[in-house]
Amino acid sequence: MMSPCIRTLLLMVSICLLSACSGGGGGDDSPSSPPGSSSTDNGSSGDSGGSNGGDSGGSGNTGTTGLLPGDYVSVGNCVPFEGSENAELKIFFLNINDAPYFDELVNNAVFEQFQAIPPFSEYFSHLAFYQLDVGSGEDFNCKGTNQGLNGGDLLQCDDEKIHQEILAQCDVSDINGLIKVAFADSPNGGSAGEVIYVGSNSNLDQETVLEKQTNTVIHEVGHNFGLADFYGGGINKNGDAVEGWPSERSREWRNLDGPGCSKWCNSFKPASEYTQSETSVCPTLTTRDQCVSHNRLEDGDCTKDENGVYQCCAWSETPDDYFGSNCAPVWGTEDIGLDCEAGAGCFYGGAYGNNSWRPVKSWEDSIMYGPDDSTAFDSVSERELRKALTCCASSEDGTAACEDFREEYADFLANEQLWKQRLGSCGVGSAG
Structure with a gap:
């Protein structure tokens, strides 16, 4: 099992193209663009949300319309290899130019992930799985984006070209309504967005590739369902806080929250009782020099404990809204919930920065933290997945119990999940 410190953690979001997010401030170890969803690099699990063009529609696009209960994407001329063509959610696996181990990766995703891991396993009959070969030497502009943590590359290709390939083979009523997972021969990490990209490295043997991609697909699809990553986005060696997504955005994701985690906790302990961890001293440091020198090496690296957890502090010009101090921990492992x-607590840090709070502590606690370290979703992520599967992808979507959820979720898709605007019968769809 891979150590967290060598993971390539991703998720640069196309939200940043709208100037809505700000990065962590120029440190050597922080992503050069704010992150947002997840992926792998044939040796590490990580995330990257965003698409590089193509026709994924935003809420302000013309030619889109709100979706009604029971309004699901239809697919003609192509037959699912697993599941019914009448299933509410269609998942397409795309083989770009003969990606290595494609069949093995697809079978693993379908039968070892979607069919085996709750809550997807409970809704397996609502899923239809397709696979297509796309390209015959065509250039899909696939490249590493150099946006991953510690210089790792993310794999991204041209969404529009991928969409054109699908539409050339299948009659699809709304291309953005499909969940699309594309595999390509690449050593680079994958990324989640309108199209999910996963690198499969032909320089590695099949067993190694499958091991490194453990639960990767279901983790990435979790982002399409509005789940954020729980891991941190590194540190800034100059001592600035890694902001990741701004608080007002990151805390809107289904499995992140503000101080106290009121989405899943009823109360929380005050900052005065945050005393159980190495970094509890951080809020007591009143000057920048004191803050940024605490548990730092000469080159600015942060010291770590035996579990690889950061032990240093970070400085922000704005006082943290829980600690009430400009100096706060780089990452938190103390439960205030x-x-x-x-199964849930409230821990400091999430969405690639220290301005959100997550429900679990460590890599092994959730597939949304470490897909190759965990075999299950945490309780909060599972709860949110189950809500979306019930109210956006089942016959329950038209019930009174789903009415408020659907309205709230459509708003979330339109305003926060800017690169994936439709999920089943939730969100917006193509007018035509």
Whole structure:
């Protein structure tokens, strides 16, 4: 199992193209663009949300319309290899130019992930799986984006060209309504967005590739369902806080929250009682020099404990809204949550920065933290996935119980999940 420190963590978001997010400030270890969803690099699990063009529609686009219960994408001329053509969600696996181990990766995704891991396993009959070969030497502009943590590359290709290939083979009523996972021969990490890209390295043997891609597909699809990553985005060696997504954006994601985690906890302990961790001293440091020198090496690297957890502090010009101090931990492993739902707590850090709070502590606690370290979703992520599957991809979507959820979720897709605007019968669809 791979150590977290060598993971390539991704998720640069196309939201940044709209000037809505700000990065962490020029440190050597922070992503050069703010991140947002997840992926792998044939040796590490990570994330990258965003698409590089193509026709994924935003809420302001013309030619789009709100979706009604029961309004699902239809696919003609192509037959699913697993599931019914009448299933609510269609998942397409795309083989770009004979990607290595494509069949093995697809079978693993379908039968070891979607069919085996709750809550997708409970809704397996609502999923239809297709596979297509795309390209015969064509150039899909696939490249590494150099946006991953510690210089790791993300794999991204041209969404529009991928869409054109699908439409040339299948009659699809709304291309953006499909969940698309494209595999390409690449050593670079993958990225999640309107199209999910996963690199499969022909220089590695099949067993190694499958091991390194453990639960990657279901993790990436989790981003399409509005789930954020829980891991951190590195540190800034100059001592500035890694902001990741701004608080007002990151906390809107289904499995992140503000101080106290009111989405899944009923109360929380005050900052005065945050005393159980190495970094609890950070809020007491009143000057920038004190803050940025605490548990730092000469080159600005942050010291770590035996579990690889950062032990240093970071400085922000704006006082943190929980600690009330300009100096705060780089990352938190102390639970402030009280009376939380079973299996959940409230830990400092998420969405690639230290301005959000997550429900679990460590890599092994959730597929949304470390897909190759965990075998299940955490309780909060599972709950949110189940809500979306029920109200956006089942016959329950038209019930009174789903009415409020659908309205709230459509707003989330339109305003936060800017690169994936439709999920089943939730969100917006093509007018034609």
